[in-house]
Amino acid sequence: MTSGARLVILGRQGAGKGTQCVRLSRHFVVPHISTGDMLRAAVREDTEVGIAVKEIMDTGGLVGDTTMVALVQKRISLDDARTRGYILDGFPRTVFQAQAFDEMSVDQPLHVVLDLVVPREMVVQRLSARRVCRDCGANFTASGVEPRPWTCENCGGDVVHRADDTPEAINRRLDLYESQTAPLIEFYGRTGRLVEINGVGSPDDVFSRVTTAVDARR
Numbered sequence: 001m002t003s004g005a006r007l008v009i010l011g012r013q014g015a016g017k018g019t020q021c022v023r024l025s026r027h028f029v030v031p032h033i034s035t036g037d038m039l040r041a042a043v044r045e046d047t048e049v050g051i052a053v054k055e056i057m058d059t060g061g062l063v064g065d066t067t068m069v070a071l072v073q074k075r076i077s078l079d080d081a082r083t084r085g086y087i088l089d090g091f092p093r094t095v096f097q098a099q100a101f102d103e104m105s106v107d108q109p110l111h112v113v114l115d116l117v118v119p120r121e122m123v124v125q126r127l128s129a130r131r132v133c134r135d136c137g138a139n140f141t142a143s144g145v146e147p148r149p150w151t152c153e154n155c156g157g158d159v160v161h162r163a164d165d166t167p168e169a170i171n172r173r174l175d176l177y178e179s180q181t182a183p184l185i186e187f188y189g190r191t192g193r194l195v196e197i198n199g200v201g202s203p204d205d206v207f208s209r210v211t212t213a214v215d216a217r218r
């Protein structure tokens, strides 16, 4: 069994990050830290953060950097992340967040940042049909004949249509990806931490490309 790794997965929304992260988390036996999942849980639980971010999330905007950095700092200081590592999914999303993350992880730096590359035209359709497990984050594709309620085959959680998977919010998120998140490719590339992965193909093919890249860097 391979275990332990500190990874960041970048890539457009709908590039298959969620699916790959769930598998990677099992493969390397590390927690999958999805900031989107953490925020959605906060919204469901009506916490102070949840109430503050709900509208931003529903309309496809970006939550403020300070909130995000504090959330991640707290999460990676927990025992499981400190001893085993983590897969960061959805964070960092801005250069500010990436710089703050470097500062908070100096003693345990990232092994590698993977950029899952899928063209924009391909992801819009995928996102509209996407359904997500509320508990484990597994992704599914709706075909129109789903069971109701739809239960996740991995963990038994509820499979739902995300409030921000509407055409307007999808386009806004993709625009924000180009303007705010794509600069991270240069940021991590400059410091030799980036590996681009072709994200087009079957989930198994992409997974094998991803694990090969991680194994070469750990």
Ligand code: AMP
Residues within 6 Å of the ligand: 013, 035, 036, 037, 039, 056, 057, 058, 060, 061, 062, 063, 064, 068, 089, 090, 091, 092, 093, 094, 097, 164, 173
């Ligand atoms: P995701 O599940 O990663 O697509 O995230 C869903 C939504 O949560 C995003 O559209 C943002 O509104 C918010 N969000 C998640 N992670 C971040 C982040 N690192 N910075 C800012 N907003 C975020």
